[in-house]
Amino acid sequence: MKLMVVGLQGQGKTTLLAALKGEPPPRDEEITGVHIDEWLLSDPSKGGSLGFLRVKNVGPDVYFSTYDLAGQPEYYVIHQCFLTPNTLYMVVWDLTLGEEGIDQLEPWLSNIHARAPDSMVILVGTHLDALSLQKRKDLENINSKILKQYITKKSKGFPQIISVHYVSCTTMVNIDDLKKDIYQRAISVT
Amino acid sequence: MKLMVVGLQGQGKTTLLAALKGEPPPRDEEITGVHIDEWLLSDPSKGGSLGFLRVKNVGPDVYFSTYDLAGQPEYYVIHQCFLTPNTLYMVVWDLTLGEEGIDQLEPWLSNIHARAPDSMVILVGTHLDALSLQKRKDLENINSKILKQYITKKSKGFPQIISVHYVSCTTMVNIDDLKKDIYQRAISVT
Ligand SMILES: Nc1nc2c(ncn2[C@@H]2O[C@H](COP(=O)(O)OP(=O)(O)O)[C@@H](O)[C@H]2O)c(=O)[nH]1
Ligand SMILES: Nc1nc2c(ncn2[C@@H]2O[C@H](COP(=O)(O)OP(=O)(O)O)[C@@H](O)[C@H]2O)c(=O)[nH]1
Ligand SMILES: [Mg+2]
Numbered sequence: 001m002k003l004m005v006v007g008l009q010g011q012g013k014t015t016l017l018a019a020l021k022g023e024p025p026p027r028d029e030e031i032t033g034v035h036i037d038e039w040l041l042s043d044p045s046k047g048g049s050l051g052f053l054r055v056k057n058v059g060p061d062v063y064f065s066t067y068d069l070a071g072q073p074e075y076y077v078i079h080q081c082f083l084t085p086n087t088l089y090m091v092v093w094d095l096t097l098g099e100e101g102i103d104q105l106e107p108w109l110s111n112i113h114a115r116a117p118d119s120m121v122i123l124v125g126t127h128l129d130a131l132s133l134q135k136r137k138d139l140e141n142i143n144s145k146i147l148k149q150y151i152t153k154k155s156k157g158f159p160q161i162i163s164v165h166y167v168s169c170t171t172m173v174n175i176d177d178l179k180k181d182i183y184q185r186a187i188s189v190t
Numbered sequence: 191m192k193l194m195v196v197g198l199q200g201q202g203k204t205t206l207l208a209a210l211k212g213e214p215p216p217r218d219e220e221i222t223g224v225h226i227d228e229w230l231l232s233d234p235s236k237g238g239s240l241g242f243l244r245v246k247n248v249g250p251d252v253y254f255s256t257y258d259l260a261g262q263p264e265y266y267v268i269h270q271c272f273l274t275p276n277t278l279y280m281v282v283w284d285l286t287l288g289e290e291g292i293d294q295l296e297p298w299l300s301n302i303h304a305r306a307p308d309s310m311v312i313l314v315g316t317h318l319d320a321l322s323l324q325k326r327k328d329l330e331n332i333n334s335k336i337l338k339q340y341i342t343k344k345s346k347g348f349p350q351i352i353s354v355h356y357v358s359c360t361t362m363v364n365i366d367d368l369k370k371d372i373y374q375r376a377i378s379v380t
């Protein structure tokens with residue numbers, strides 16, 4: 001299955017992919033174009049226990065081709081070729097941008113909708129660790145802004161947003177939840 | 191037009207692409223998967239002069255999508271999807287490997303032939319600067335080995351090798367000639 005990561009430059013796309021794959025964070029280098037790679041995701045749910053019996057993970061492995069689309073405007077043309085159906089999209093932005101960050105998601109969402117209207121989209125806000133206490137409280141507003149602007153307005157030309165995650169690729173907070181979500185979505189369609 | 195760069199890991203593929211594009215050499219980092227980028231190549235022939243008149247470059251610009259296919263065996267499966275017709279291939283190897291380097295080209299050439307038999311292939315030997323004086327003399331043997339093994343045996347299932355270049359991405363020796371060659375080939379088919 002294709003996992004496509006989009007968003008403006010510097011939002012944490014490449015770092016997020018590395019965090020999910022369990023790889024070291026990439027060096028701060030501007031990567032251009034598109035970087036396609038593979039990711040074999042084993043069932044990330046922690047095996048539960050039944051009495052003395054430890055239950056092992058039972059879900060099948062999922063094979064992803066991951067597409068890291070550099071967010072520089074010069075590359076939008078290349079990107080168009082990669083927006084395809086049957087793809088799980090992660091639209092990534094930096095939470096420290098506040099409400100402005102939400103507005104910036106619009107072109108990505110409408111492009112995905114135009115190319116592949118039935119796609120599943122996961123919104124991922126990064127830099128959770130870098131939010132001030134005040135900004136952390138504002139996450140409620142962020143939530144309702146997303147809801148108002150992209151989810152209930154779905155008729156207006158946005159794809160189906162299946163979930164929203166707030167993560168830190170530095171402290172790894174909520175990365176596991178995101179991973180489980182990706183896994184479940186992939187399993188549900190393959 | 192697509193410009194596909196293939197060859198084993200560590201042969202200088204990524205460095206060569208940067209040299210051609212006039213970008214700084216990449217840091218020594220193992221890049222996995224496929225990195226797709228753009229390259230706008232202006233006519234690299236130096237404008238001649240007609241009396242007092244400097245003749246400007248007259249050829250049109252050529253737009254390439256460059257495909258840097260990381261050479262790790264794990265990625266051969268991904269690569270298969272990228273070997274397509276209407277593509278200019280550069281098969282890259284490290285000249286310091288001597289005759290052994292020539293043998294290693296075989297799988298790349300037969301894969302290209304199997305997928306896209308009418309492709310144009312340019313062979314590029316890198317690390318010219320790192321050759322000892324003795325090895326530099328051996329280049330004659332390298333030439334005839336290439337000829338015997340891949341060019342006159344074309345019927346045996348290799349694609350059309352249109353030229354062979356020996357370059358250094360460190361001193362930039364022969365990079366301009368390679369660039370001109372790429373340009374001319376692209377012009378001739380577009
Ligand atoms: N503090 C913090 N920094 C992050 C986080 N995610 C990414 N970064 C940093 O944000 C910068 C841009 O990240 P990068 O992955 O290159 O962004 P991309 O251009 O969208 O691929 C880098 O310096 C990362 O280290 C995060 O969750 N928290
Ligand atoms: N001396 C010398 N070193 C080179 C040349 N081309 C590449 N290298 C070095 O060879 C190593 C592998 O190059 P890289 O481009 O990463 O190879 P790739 O794995 O095929 O992409 C790097 O350390 C480069 O600096 C060259 O022409 N001369
Ligand atoms: Mg990036």
Ligand SMILES: [Mg+2]
Nearest residue numbers: 203204221260
């Ligand atoms: Mg490389």
